[in-house]
Each structure stands twice: as C-alpha cells, then as structure tokens.
Amino acid sequence: MLDKKVIFVDDSLTMRRIILNALKKIGFNDITEAENGLDALEKMEKREFDLVLTDWNMPEMNGEQFVKELRSKEKYKKLPILMITTRGMKDDVITAVKLGVNGYVVKPFTPEILKGKINDVISKL
Amino acid sequence: MKEKNIDDIRKKVEEIREFFKIGDEIIPFLGDLFVFIKDIMPLITNANISLHVSADKIPDATDRIADVSQTTEMATNEILDKLDSISDKLTSISQVVHGDPKKLVDEMQSEIIDITYALQFQDITSQKLEHANRILNAIYQKFSELLKSFEHIKLNTSIGNKIIQSITEASNGEKIQKQKNEFNKKVSDIVRENEISQDDIDKLFS
Secondary structure (H helix, E strand, O other), rough: OOOOOOEEEEEOOOHHHHHHHHHHOOOOOOOEEOHHHHHHHHHHHHOOOOOOEEOOOOOOOOOOHHHHHHHHOOOOOOEEEEEEEOOOOHHHHHHHHOOOOEEEEEEEOOOOHHHHHHHHHHHHH | OOHHHHHHHHHHHHHHHHHHHHHHHHHHHHHHHHHHHHHHHHHHHHHHHHHHHHHHHHHHHHHHHHHHHEEEEEEHHHHHHHHHHHHHHHHHHHHHOOOOHHHHHHHHHOOOHHHHHOOHHHHHHHHHHHHHHHHHHHHHHHHHHHHHHHHHHHHHHHHHHHHHHHHHHHHHHHHHHHHHHHHHHHHHHHHHOOOOHHHHHHHOOO
C-alpha cells in the first residue's frame, strides 16, 4: 500500500487525526486531508489519487453529493471510494451503494475493520 | 284601507315574527359562543406566553449545544496531542530495548491505539448534537410562524383584531410578566440544579 495515494474527507478534526494515524499505521505514506466534498474536489483537480475515504455528514458539500459528483465524471468512475460515517441505517447503506461507493464503514470502527475494508476496496479493483 | 295594503302589513308582521323566531334560536347560540370565547381566552393567553418564552429560549439552547461540540473537540485533540507524544517516545524506547521490556512497550503502543480509536466518540456525539440542534431550529421556525399567524388573524376581522389585541395586552400585563420571570427562574434553576460552585467544592473539603 506504500505507493497508493489516498485522500480522506471529514469535517471533524478529531476524525481526521484518528484516520490519519490509522492510515499511517496501515502503511500509507502519501495521505491528503480534506474538510468537505468541495475541498476534496479542488485537491483532486490538482493531483490524482488511488483511494478516497469520505464521511457523509459534512458542511458545504456532503459525502452523498461528493460521491455523486465524482461518479458523474469519467475519470473518477472506477476510483475506489470507502464511506466512513455514523449513518448506520439500512436505507443509508442502500443509498451509498446506489451512489457507487465500494465500501461502507460505520463509526465507531476498530483498526482491524478499517484495514480490512480498505484492503477489500483496493483488492476488488 | 285597501285590501292590498292590509295584505302588505300582514306580510311585514309575518316577516318580523320570523325574524324574532330566528333571533330566539340565534341568541342562545351567540351566548354560548361568547361564554366559549371568554373561557378559552385565558388558555390562548397562556399558550401565547408559553410560545413566546419557549421560542426565546431556543437560540440560547442551540448556542450551548454548539459550545459543547466545540469544547469536546478541543479537549479530544489535546488528548490526541498527548497520545501522539507518548507514542513517539515509546517508539524511541522500543528501538533500544529488547525482550520483556520491548513486549511491554509494544503492549502500551497497542493500548494507545485503542484509546485513539475510542476518541471517535467525540465526532459521533457531536453529530448527534448537531442533529438535535437542527430539530430545535425547526421547532423555533414553527413557533415563529405560529406567532406571525396571530398577526394574520388580527387583520382578517374586527372581532379577531379585538381578541388578539386583548391576548397581546394580557400577555404583556404585569401579572403575566411575573409569570414569565417565574418561568425563566425555573428554567435557570433546572439548568443550575447539577452545577456546583468552586466555593461549595472548597466547603466540602474543609
């Protein structure tokens, strides 16, 4: 995983720090943070990424709008996206699947769950 | 007197008799209606006061909820800073120790990771508070609309105008102001119920 470029999107500073720590422990070196969907889109215009981790509830542009925006563009159609959110209702997961996310993690998660889901998402593609 | 005139007079008398007959039926109904309005006025006045006082409290409650989120985020990140610092030190120690001490250091590292992940609670509770805040704001909007609708009733009919005017006057009266103050005090007391001042703490230790 060392060569993969990952961007993670979360408006919570606490979650960004926890996920940053987790990604470093998993073995990612090239990690970019974004505070919401709009911020992430701007950063993704400047460079390419191999994996996106995104929260759902965010100001400016939430995770749902962000994923929709990504999947509407040809260059991001096959980009692996893992959604990490507090929204754990069945309808939410169904919505996320329909949007085109490749994996779904409900907060709070353990290091093992996060690592497992990231491996799943990357290995499928 | 001509026969036609007599017929006209008879018709008029008949009309007046019918009018009084309808009046006999309407007057008790109007009486009932006025008693009903009289009875319901204090209730509406109280509801109006409750609406005003409750609506006034909502912005303060939402601000406090936002403060809680901000404070817990700051505190959580201070804990994360300390955990990062301890983790870095343990990594340095781990490189120079071997055997059981190294095993111990690795276990401590693992526990730090567990603590770090447990701090996700801050984001989760923060999102739940934000949800509660949105509900409170929606209630505030509804209250505001309801209060505006009083003004609308006032403009429609003269009796509506008089009723709303008397409710407004009653709501602003001295007795009602006292009720409002008592309500506000009650709310403050409930809020302070579980608070303890530093003086009280010091007394407990003396």
